[in-house]
Amino acid sequence: MTEYDKDAVVPRYITRWLRENAPQSDALLSEMEKYAALNNIPIAQPETARFLSVITRLAKPKRMLEIGTAIGYSAIIAARSMDGDGKILTIEYDAPTAVTARRNIKLAGLSDRVEVVCADAKDYLSYIDEDECMDMIFLDGPKAHYVYMLDDCVRLLRRGGVLISDNVLYKGMTADDAHVARRKITIVGRLREYIAALTRHPELDTALLPLGDGVTISVKI
Helix, strand or coil: CCCCCCCCCCCHHHHHHHHHCCCCCCHHHHHHHHHHHHCCCCCCCHHHHHHHHHHHHHHCCCEEEEECCCCCHHHHHHHHHCCCCCEEEEEECCHHHHHHHHHHHHHCCCCCCEEEEECCHHHHHHHCCHHHCEEEEEECCCHHHHHHHHHHHHHHEEEEEEEEEECCCHHHHHHCHHHCCHHHHHHHHHHHHHHHHHHHCCCEEEEEECCCCCEEEEEEC
């Protein structure tokens, strides 16, 4: 069995070129990137972050749900790309990480627009009423739980709304049995279930993109 390659989705030379030619992060985001790297906290890869920003500007959501806040990196990027009256509800399981996210969101001046809830998203989603329907959902929480959250994501997404799912190719392991690390077998299996359910869902039109660590974008039809 071949150990997975962190550059399996996009070759390193292309990633390097993309990052050299991308807009540079501001001081706050740069500090967050350094903090995440130092503390081994997963945040959206730069290419995925740019994609999220552009899609948010195109979709113009008034209400957005994020699953997997981490330190608030993606929430800040999305909130900055929304119109001034846009709101984000973002869910983080780990309490200390949620505290860090709230602090970063406050530093970004976005506390009035981004609400951080500390909860297990897999359970919390069922308590959100359809009346709070979302224009956009960014799914970036525990990868093994994606498949269990899909029904609620579709339920909460308005018709014409956008669902973005990150890390679906998972260092290339999702696409090739030979690259699946033994300790990742369960996660990879569930990601494959998720992608199959997503692409065959009668209410979704989905594209899978080899961007960052693999991204899907779905529109509720």
